[in-house]
Amino acid sequence: MSEDSHRERIVPHAGTYHRELPVTLERLYENAIDWEHLPYLHRSSFSRIECVEAGDWGFRARTWAQPYDERRGFVIELRLDRELRRWITTTLDGPGAGTEIWTHAFALGEKRTQVIVDFFVPGLDATRRAEVGRYYVDLYAHLYDEDVWMMSGRQAQLDVAVRRGAEDAASMVLGSLSEVRARLPITIQSGARTFRIVESGGELIAYSTVCPHLLGPLGESEVRDGIVECPWHGYRYDIRTQRCVSGANIRLAPAPKVTVSAESEVVLEFH
Ligand code: FES
Numbered sequence: 448m449s450e451d452s453h454r455e456r457i458v459p460h461a462g463t464y465h466r467e468l469p470v471t472l473e474r475l476y477e478n479a480i481d482w483e484h485l486p487y488l489h490r491s492s493f494s495r496i497e498c499v500e501a502g503d504w505g506f507r508a509r510t511w512a513q514p515y516d517e518r519r520g521f522v523i524e525l526r527l528d529r530e531l532r533r534w535i536t537t538t539l540d541g542p543g544a545g546t547e548i549w550t551h552a553f554a555l556g557e558k559r560t561q562v563i564v565d566f567f568v569p570g571l572d573a574t575r576r577a578e579v580g581r582y583y584v585d586l587y588a589h590l591y592d593e594d595v596w597m598m599s600g601r602q603a604q605l606d607v608a609v610r611r612g613a614e615d616a617a618s619m620v621l622g623s624l625s626e627v628r629a630r631l632p633i634t635i636q637s638g639a640r641t642f643r644i645v646e647s648g649g650e651l652i653a654y655s656t657v658c659p660h661l662l663g664p665l666g667e668s669e670v671r672d673g674i675v676e677c678p679w680h681g682y683r684y685d686i687r688t689q690r691c692v693s694g695a696n697i698r699l700a701p702a703p704k705v706t707v708s709a710e711s712e713v714v715l716e717f718h
């Protein structure tokens with residue numbers, strides 16, 4: 448008896464989700480073991496996560512679904528087996544304990560992969576299989592929509608980094624102060640780098656729109672009290688100091704200084 452059919456006798460199979468994805472296996476593995484993104488990128492499905500243990504092998508974490516209820520946290524473990532190109536997510540404790548989600552991945556070409564995801568739910572009555580299967584398939588379709596946004600955004604940034612080399616200008620005149628204020632926020636491309644200019648505390652500030660964690664997009668998030676939050680894992684940065692203020696020892700890439708000349712012209716000065 449195969450390993451799969453043996454375990455299906457113990458934990459009933461509820462359904463299968465499959466999808467072709469425009470990403471490499473490497474991006475998929477990275478995404479699978481990335482526990483931090485659950486309550487940020489997947490904020491409509493997860494409300495909180497606390498990591499117990501994590502590494503190249505996967506992770507174990509207590510997590511909470513939406514809406515948040517302190518008493519309904521559940522422990523999940525994800526184990527990645529690169530040789531078998533698969534990862535298994537098991538609910539170890541809490542609501543849904545014993546549920547297993549097996550994902551197999553296949554490389555179809557350059558930046559093209561196929562995932563096949565099987566859902567096993569303990570104690571599942573045959574009459575509810577279709578309904579529970581549909582629930583998981585819909586949930587995974589939604590989660591993968593969000594994951595594709597992150598994985599392909601990260602790939603695009605990595606590809607830009609490879610092509611990098613275009614020189615920054617030494618300075619750039621943006622226009623008169625009143626004109627510039629009326630156009631805020633402004634996105635500026637310089638060489639291969641992108642900056643955003645906002646007004647914060649009465650001051651014009653430019654900051655790099657690429658998150659130094661895993662290259663997430665900082666160009667669309669609202670800046671509040673000089674702090675910008677990345678939508679992928681929630682790391683926060685002070686755009687005045689470039690420092691990460693949520694605990695990671697990283698900082699934003701240097702940004703040009705915004706100055707206002709005696710003639711009230713706004714100038715970006717690159718270092
Ligand atoms: S890419 Fe992870 S917090 Fe921005």
Ligand SMILES: [Fe+2]
Pocket residue numbers: 478484489590594
């Ligand atoms: Fe995800």
